[in-house]
Amino acid sequence: MNPTPSARILIADDEPLYLRTTGELLRKAGYTCVCVADAGAALHALHEAPFDLILSDLNMPGNLKLELLHEGRGNWPQIPMIVITGVPSVPSAIESVRLGIADYLLKPVKFEDLLGSVRRALVQSSSTTKVEVAPTDDSRTLNERYPEIIARCPQMIELLDIVDRVAAVDTNILITGESGTGKEVIARAIHQHSARRENRFQVIDCTAIPESLFESALFGHIKGSFTGAVKDQVGLLNQCDRGTAFFDELGELPATSQAKLLRAIQEQTFTPVGQSTPVQVDTRFICATNRNLELEVAAGRFRRDLFYRLGVIHIELPPLRDRGDDVLLLAERFLPQLKPAGSSVSGFSDATLRCFQQYDWPGNIRELRNAIERATALARTDCVEVGDLPEAVRQAAQPGMRKTLDVAASVSGLENSSRDEAIENAEHAYLSSLLEKHAGNISQAAQQAGLSRQGMHKLLKKHGIAAADYRR
Ligand SMILES: Nc1ncnc2c1ncn2[C@@H]1O[C@H](COP(=O)(O)OP(=O)(O)OP(=O)(O)O)[C@@H](O)[C@H]1O
Numbered sequence: 001m002n003p004t005p006s007a008r009i010l011i012a013d014d015e016p017l018y019l020r021t022t023g024e025l026l027r028k029a030g031y032t033c034v035c036v037a038d039a040g041a042a043l044h045a046l047h048e049a050p051f052d053l054i055l056s057d058l059n060m061p062g063n064l065k066l067e068l069l070h071e072g073r074g075n076w077p078q079i080p081m082i083v084i085t086g087v088p089s090v091p092s093a094i095e096s097v098r099l100g101i102a103d104y105l106l107k108p109v110k111f112e113d114l115l116g117s118v119r120r121a122l123v124q125s126s127s128t129t130k131v132e133v134a135p136t137d138d139s140r141t142l143n144e145r146y147p148e149i150i151a152r153c154p155q156m157i158e159l160l161d162i163v164d165r166v167a168a169v170d171t172n173i174l175i176t177g178e179s180g181t182g183k184e185v186i187a188r189a190i191h192q193h194s195a196r197r198e199n200r201f202q203v204i205d206c207t208a209i210p211e212s213l214f215e216s217a218l219f220g221h222i223k224g225s226f227t228g229a230v231k232d233q234v235g236l237l238n239q240c241d242r243g244t245a246f247f248d249e250l251g252e253l254p255a256t257s258q259a260k261l262l263r264a265i266q267e268q269t270f271t272p273v274g275q276s277t278p279v280q281v282d283t284r285f286i287c288a289t290n291r292n293l294e295l296e297v298a299a300g301r302f303r304r305d306l307f308y309r310l311g312v313i314h315i316e317l318p319p320l321r322d323r324g325d326d327v328l329l330l331a332e333r334f335l336p337q338l339k340p341a342g343s344s345v346s347g348f349s350d351a352t353l354r355c356f357q358q359y360d361w362p363g364n365i366r367e368l369r370n371a372i373e374r375a376t377a378l379a380r381t382d383c384v385e386v387g388d389l390p391e392a393v394r395q396a397a398q399p400g401m402r403k404t405l406d407v408a409a410s411v412s413g414l415e416n417s418s419r420d421e422a423i424e425n426a427e428h429a430y431l432s433s434l435l436e437k438h439a440g441n442i443s444q445a446a447q448q449a450g451l452s453r454q455g456m457h458k459l460l461k462k463h464g465i466a467a468a469d470y471r472r
Helices: 016-028 039-048 067-075 090-098 111-126 154-167 183-192 211-219 255-267 293-298 304-310 326-338 350-358 364-378 391-395 407-411 419-437 442-449 453-463
Strands: 008-012 032-036 053-057 081-085 103-106 173-176 201-205 244-248 284-289 313-316
Touching: 008 016, 008 039, 016 032, 016 111, 032 039, 039 053, 039 067, 053 067, 053 111, 067 081, 081 090, 081 111, 090 103, 090 154, 090 313, 103 111, 111 255, 154 183, 154 313, 173 183, 173 304, 183 201, 183 244, 183 284, 211 255, 255 304, 293 304, 326 350, 326 364, 350 391, 419 442, 419 453, 442 453
Parallel strands: 008 032, 008 053, 053 081, 081 103, 173 284, 173 313, 201 244, 244 284
Antiparallel strands: none
């Protein structure tokens, strides 16, 4: 793609060295640049002459309340704007995307990344592919707009508000939170409330694709490009062109795959295996992980540039134990959905509700769903009693007892359990002790158990166990 010849770029930044170098490099790339050191000078320049693009710092004189962003977008909405900041913050990122900026980059920015972003912004504005911000209807509350998401506690309402703002603007999003907290539910909601809703929401489970097949699964391949490529295969990214790609368990992606993903995200192009011409896609990337990616970056296990690319908007889901009485609302929602056909169960005893409130829910909402499905199947009356709950949840109501299931708890009291429950408990305890022994290292634990990494991930997910809790 060639730079738009003679495009005029306004660069506003109060770091003299950064301003000079960026201006020089962009001039060498064929652009005309005007450099200013504060928001006031930038607004003056905008009044004086036409521009095709604004590159703006956030923390500079005259821009404490993002004045350049507001006035720039308000008075010259046809000029795309790229924000570059050394001090990222969620409120400023959200405000930026809400105002329809073209990109949000974090310093230090590699010049080729900046150039890529500049080119994309200019091409998009010339083809007038403006993101339509879905009209929000004030009379409808967030809960009405997102009926599939149970959220009443203040943290979740705040989170829904963020979801609502970012859904309509086309930025990449990172969702973190313990296993089972609803990361996929949130990602789907963002897609459903975006302009991409008519196109595909493609789930890509990073633990389910072996490293050697990542490129061909994601980008596709042509027949004969490697042993086993018996026919042409369209890649997963192609399938969600104009839609959303949801990368689940992103923290598990090996280094080589991280590099390939970064390139696809930055350039929105990729080359199918065995093909020479690149393919262009228009995809929004939403990624989720239950790992602390900042720690993974610090430990050298996750690419810093990929983390920054994805983390422009970072949504952190609170664990269920921190959501107050949302647990009771979730339980009420799940009961009619999950009870067996023909069952007359219609409620929970008070003691059962107390267990729900007191238990830790390490597997979060997924664990709650499983517990309710099981309890409604076991209930002998029209009310779920404490005795119908899994042992770990039952123990929560007994003072002095551990809230979470441990090895001792799983083997004691076996005589009171059903066969299925005893096997489940033993498997849970086995996985916990394996992870304890291998300090949360999934590869080592899988090897000892005679499982593949993917197999181990599936089992841990089923039991709501987070390997990260065992890392030392
Ligand atoms: N706020 C919510 N309201 C209603 N149901 C929810 C909510 N959050 C999650 N769920 C339900 O809980 C279950 C787990 O949610 P989900 O798969 O989105 O979690 P996750 O964080 O992506 O899990 P993992 O990290 O293991 O992939 C799903 O059945 C989902 O429908």
